[in-house]
Amino acid sequence: QIVLTQPPSVSAAPGQKVTISCSGSNSNIGNHYVSWYQQLPGTAPKLLIYDNDKRPSGIPDRFSGSKSGTSATLDITGLRPADEAHYYCETWDIGLSADVFGGGTKVTVL
């Protein structure tokens, strides 16, 4: 059961910006930090954003996260072909007592 809703796909031309939404509820996003992960084809996921809007060392500032109420957003600016990947949001759900992921969003660089 997927409790975090993401668009299945987004696309844009190189150099442009894409925005990926992650919609939840007060049981999850509304009361906990949101993280974002990037999964390049054939590889393991990698932490991209933690605590809603923080970047681990080595993650370029083209990637930014934000949270408002029960929704979170990942922005990718200056899009590059190497950014083609699946992106997942994640948080904790109090009602389910479970770590929950969004269904994932495939980013395509046109």
Added chain:
Amino acid sequence: EVQLVESGGGLVKPGGSLRLSCAASGLALTGYGVGWVRQAPGKGLQWVASISSRSNYIYYADSVKGRFTISRDNVKNSQYLQMNSLRAEDTAVYYCARVRYCSSDICYQIDNWGQGTLVTVSS
């Protein structure tokens, strides 16, 4: 090099068992939660189980509760997933993970992932 390395995956018949292991090198697991996340072929990420640093808080997804057991050995800097009564729908790549926040009532946010090990359940 900082890494988590899984082992123990393979082909097993429905109803069978497997034990996955995950060893950390260059990366401390002590003081952190650890867990497992799986990904069925062509599908998204699905959390499986997590355990706190002192093993006093353990969480399972409903789909594996009663069949899977997570454990850890802080001396060996390792974690394990014992999987029993396996079903076809358990077929997936299993990733081990280090979890930042893990205590009573919460256990989430993965800051390090293993490369994954494939578990195939088929007759």
